[in-house]
Amino acid sequence: xxxxxxxxxxxxxxxxxxxxxxxxxxxxxxxxxxxxxxxxxxxxxxxxxxxxxxxxxxxxxxxxxxxxxxxxx
Numbered sequence: 001x002x003x004x005x006x007x008x009x010x011x012x013x014x015x016x017x018x019x020x021x022x023x024x025x026x027x028x029x030x031x032x033x034x035x036x037x038x039x040x041x042x043x044x045x046x047x048x049x050x051x052x053x054x055x056x057x058x059x060x061x062x063x064x065x066x067x068x069x070x071x072x073x
Contacts, residue, residue, distance in 0.1 A: 003060045006034045008052040022051045 016030040032038035049056040
């Protein structure tokens, strides 16, 4: 799973610390998610999307969607 959390957070003009506070998690959790080292729970993914004012799919997506058709489908 990949994400656009850093871009969404930048659009809100908040740092990782503030984003964590808005989502009820630590700055470290936000950092791990942005780096792709941690996949959030469904609840946290929904919370992040809500804080960003977008759908979950606008923040999180499967890596194969990034390649869009390169897999031969």
